[in-house]
Amino acid sequence: MPQFPISPTADAAASPASMALWRRWWRRQSPSRQDRFIALGPLFSVILFLAAVIAAFGYLRIEEIDREQQAVTRDVEYAQQRLRLRLLERQEQLMRIGRDVSNSQIDTEEFIVQAEALVNQNPELMAISWIDSKRRIKASYVSSSANAIGPRTVGEQLTVGETDGTYELARDLRQPVYSRPLIAQDTRRYNAASLQLQVPLDDQGKFAGVIMGEYSVDGLLRFGIPTEITAKYAVALVDDKEVVLAGNLPPPRKGAAKLLPWAEGAAKYEIPVSPVGNGLLIRAEGYRASQGLVGSGFFWLVSALSALTVWMLLGNWRHTRRRVQAQEALLTETHFRRAMENSMLTGMRALDLQGRITYVNPAFCQMTGLTEAELVGCTAPFPHWPESELDIMQARLNDELRGRTPPGGFEIRVKRKNGNIFDARMYVSPLIDPHGHQTGWMTSMTDITEPKRIREELTASYERFTTVLEGLDAAVSVAPLGSEELLFANKLYRSWFGGQVSGHVNLIAQAGVPAFAPTGDALDAVDDMAGFPTDSLTGAQTANAEIFVPELAKWLEVRSRYLNWVDGRLAQMVIATDITPRRHAEEQAAQQNERAQNASRLITMGEMASSVAHELNQPLTAINNYCNGMVSRIKANQISNDDLLVALEKTAKQAWRAGQIIQRIRAFVKRSEPNRTSADVATLVSNAMELAEIELRRHHVRLTHYIAARLPDLMVDRILIEQVLINLMKNAAESIAQSHRPTAQRHVELQVVPKQIDGQGVVEFSVLDSGRGLSPEVMERLFEAFYSTKAEGMGIGLKLCRSIVESHHGRLEAVNLYNGDEVAGCRFTFWIPVTPLISPAVSATNTIAAEAAGPQ
Template identity: 35%
Template sequence: MKKIVLSIWQLKPVKWLRRMRSFKLIYTPLIAIMLFTVVMGVIMGTLQLQEKGQQEAALFRELSFAKQRIQLRFANNTDVLQSIGRDYIISSESAKAKENVVIQAENLLQSNHEIAQIIWINETAQRQWKIPMDNLKTDWFNKPENASVLNQALKKTIELSAATNRPAFSQFISLEVPSDELISKEIRNVFWQAVPQIYGSEIKGMVAVLYTTQGVLEMIPGELKGQYRFTLITDSEKILAISSDKNTPKRAFSNQTSLDLGVLSPNLSLRIDTYPPATNLSFRMLIGVVLGLSAFVIWSLWSVLKQMQVRQEAEANLRAETNFRSAMENSTPVGIRAHDMNKTITYVNPAFCEMTGWSAKELIGQNPPFAFWPEGLRGELNEKMNRALELAMSQEKKIGIEGSILHRNGTVIQTRTFIAPLINEKGTQTGWVTSLIDISEPKKIREELAASQERFVTVLEGLDAAVSVVSNETGELLFANRFYRERFDNTSKGHFALAGGEIIQNTMQALLEESDNTATTNIPPSFLYKESESEEIQLLDEATGTSKWYEVRRRFVPWVDGHLAQLLIATDITIRIEADDLARQQEERMQFTSRLTTMGEMASSLAHELNQPLAAISNYCMGVAKRLQGHIDPDLQKDILPALEKASDQAHRAGTIIQRIKGFVKRSEPQRKSCDISEIISDAVGLVEIEAHRHRLSISTEIAKNLPLVDLDPVLILQVLVNLLKNSLDSVREVYPLSSRWSAPPVQISADLDTSTFPAMLRIQVTDSGGGIAQSVIERMFEPFFSTKSDGMGMGLNICRSVIESHHGRLWAKNQMDAEHTKLSGCTFTILLPLESPGSKATS
């Protein structure tokens, strides 16, 4: 183990050797792949060229054979024609002999499909006989559009032959034959051959033969035409005849040659084109095997290359990691030493040597008790080491043990030691690794802090603010003053609630980056004691069930044991927040009450002026009724007295309504008192019922029995109910026209107790049968200045919610669906109010 550790840390590879090795590992497989690819490409190219040469050679042989066949046929035909002409001249006096000659010509015509017609022309250029006389082909030859062309070409051919005394050929003649005719392909292109018959030194006649270009291709054997396509073409690349209409492939081989039928023959070329050859299975299998082997070799070489690259990368990472660990262990102030299973020291880093004053050679190989242990503490330290080794394997979280080290110069250093098992690559433990931290200075600081703690604890205990300190590593509550313990008990739960969750490690990391230091102990005080901005946190007091507001400040501080901790100071600002909230509520109330001031003054004046005339009307009606009793006819009394009484009742009712309006608009300071909710609902219905009757609508009331009295401001609640009832009436008016409002369901207002909450709350609901409220409107209907009415200011529902929330209640709206759940059939506004105000409950 000692030799392995030393060899790893003292490894210094030579750069040029590493580069050469890297070159071999990387470029050798690449060169091999390139060479193999080039060789296989040359082999495949050679095979391809060889195959192409063989095909071209075979093509040339077949073309030469076809050319010879055609030339030989024409030569034989010329000889036969000369023989026929010679026999015909000799047998000019014998009719039987002439008939035999004609029979020979017919046999020649029948045995040679390329010949379409044979004509005998005497020395005076007169046609004496022709074969055949009449057939499908000769009919087209006799057509006027074709006969003149054929005769003119024959005449020129005869003249050329007579001038040269040799067989002569005409130019190629294209006949006018419909393409749908069966013989159109055979006789479309023809040409003449005139064979002179020289007897002695004079021309005694000529044999003219009409050849078809399509028939010339019939001279080629059928097996050749099955393998190749033959084409007769002129010098101008005009196609005269083709053996097959089947197309050849794009990469087909082609060759052509001039036929040279005679001295006076036209320029005629024969072209040959290859069809797709039959599949050469063995050659293709060979190519497939070669390609497969090539791909496999390339893949194998590529795999070797990738493995080499992975290995080289792993070696580079190992070297980088080794250098990094070496630099880290040589630069760290933490002392590190390694032990084998017998506790013998096998490795020490420079920091440990600096701590003890001993060199690495002197320390390696020592067994406990070690020379750097103080003389009087060796037994205790040996026992601690044995106990720590036993617990090192079982504990997931390593906890350091405190001890002492004796420097060679006699100085005692206080240390904290951490022990961990040393595991090799096979997962087997081979020893132990211990790291020592010098805590002499932190321990001295802890002692000084412990002495000074008693002086400021008394001050902290007397503060009216919560002071707490929590460990940044373990989250343990390190300190809490009296105020904190009274509010949050003696746990760190309250600290985390005030801090907004777990301690944020990024805050400390940001401080480290700003200070350009890597050690916590070297952070400047300007960063370490940097106080965060104050935050206002709302927490629920579980003891009283109320919410408390705290102004929280926190900072990071070093604790007495040298570890980082978080200090938090929380001041109770509930009274200030409540005062601010109350001021805000008062301001909101002023916003919507200021608009009613003028209307209230006018309504009060109007109520004052109308009360006296209405009272007088009521008194006059009652006085007239009393004076008329007993002095008028009984028949008139039953008609007049009820009318006067009804008029008096209506005048009294009008006075009551005016008194309600006057009480509604007479706004005073908010004042809670115990009220009967049924009376408030009755007043609200009375105020709105006049408008409801004017629009032919009605309001129904349903109030549960034995409802308790509720502490609230009756004027504000009355205002909320009036506003909600008016909105419900407006919703019904939009759905039902004036002519059908008699069938509209009444707007319902109900009051009962909601026992689903604890404690129970008073529930008031206003339900209408209108068209409901759109979802987008429900989400914003309680916002200030949001209104769907053209003349609305958008403050009504916002004021209603503010009033209800000032009573610690809730207000919301919910649409109602019809029986089929297909469309909206109205809306319900629900109000929940506590039966007792929080202030009265706290006072009691």
């Protein structure tokens, strides 16, 4: 590839071009940025110099640490080899003794002699013991200087804890096994750590025990590690849990030594002791007699000089930056104030002490329609003063110059350039110069034409609202929760209860609506909001109740609602309406209803009069016959006392039967107060059937019934329910008579069974007849008052029956029975709940209906 030489003229041309670019870039920078760049140059220089010094010291220290680490690694491995050879040599000697014991070449005495010689020759050995296969000591020799173990007694059995499982391992492997380092429980003993070597004994292939040699870990360190290594390093034997068993290590560095980047800890190295394994480690750490004071002092001197230089540069740069920031803040503040004055809707006008205008802002010019040139320099009278109020405006100006304006400002009328007049409010404050002297007055002016109009409209609206509330025929009051303050009360409330909040509270209490949260310490354990609606209070539905106020002798309908008052407090509004005339009308209606029910019962009994007379004729005839027979037989002396007693008992029974018929009729017709008691359904139905059966026999109608077993008792007025059943059975008999059914088809069935309706247990009463049923027209108007399909009927029987059932929270219905497409009869059904839920408001209505059910 050809080489093209670079022309020197090209380099010379490129250099001025780059310099020109640099100059243009520098000139485009702002003075503050140029100062910042100039200040950053020396700062970067000092930082780079300090970084170079730190890097040089760090590199030298890393090299030194690497050399020290290599040296300590080499020496520790050498010490580990020396200690390994010493342990293997002792292991071979113990194995030789074990072979002599296994071959029965030595006895216990000879064993003790050889063990004593071996222990005395090797100071690290503390004891040698001969242990049989049952873990009993047959012979043992313990060095007199051994403090880590106690005496070994012949015949003593070693525990598992004393061998740490090494005995079992030697028995299973049939090889020499080293134990983990053992530490005596008595910490007062010196050199308490020990190490066991157990050599298994073999007796013709059977395990015969072990030869156990016990080493002192401290002796292994002192006699197994070369002295030249212990002189250079802090050497220690540790276990796998970092517990120092022998020797010592230098404490970790603290304090300022950790801050030196080169003053790291001395080199250290550790390696497992073979053949013991990882349970025993040899660890060595180099001594450091000096922390490099010369190098450290030089480093700190350079660092201090560099820090001082950086501090001086930063201080200079900070001073320059503050000066620039003060200039920028001054410009920003000036621009901000001018922008604020130009954008605000409040007019600003400055006057000197002589009353001459010295300054106006754009808002003031916009309000008056005059320019700044037309206003600045003017004296009174000003062009924006109305001609008709010059005297008033001059008086205002004089007060302003004398400082006698009210703090809340004052209202004036201002004329625009086009002649329009508007209302304004002016506020005055003195102008103070930097030396604390007053130089004039600053006036702010606000156009209040629209707010004044709105205020007047609100005042008129409030007057209309108050007039409406004062004219209501209901008492309206508002009170906050948790307070005894009355926020509002209209005229009718004040006329009833005065201006006290007690009337409001009493209305709420009688209506059963929670009013105020309890206060004081007596109810600390009670929920303050108990009884309030679970949804949002202001969104809860209005609570209604009808109460009687004895103080006013009036019935009031009370409606309450929670609302947020204008000041944000949660309040309760109560509206009480006088319903006394309505209650009187309801009472009169109840009395009319009572008379109608009484007339219905009298009519029913009138229709049943002939049948009742026939029923009474039977017992009366029987009584007459019994009496005549007894008189005849007594006159003829043909009757004994026993026969006379039997005849008298029969006569009394017939008289009792006649009396019962009359009592039932009298109880049915007699007017009584409503009395809801627990009634047995079977007894109630039986009484009704006994009264109605008279009418059914008159129409030649057969009555059958089915009453379910174990029916629950009902809380009812027995007479009213009996009246309903009698009317339904009587109507069924009349319907059958009007349909001209044959005798075999003239029957009425009464059924009483328990049921579940809408999840509530009820007792259902059904009356089924075999008449001609009900037409659609009759079905629509069946329960309508004064409607009847009978020529002599009054049309109040079924209406009263339905009222009685509904007063017991039940329901009365009627349906036709079909045999194919042909109407085969009609069924009237009503049910009474087993446990009626009676609310206070409905209870009063039901009581009135029940009272109206009794005849006069």
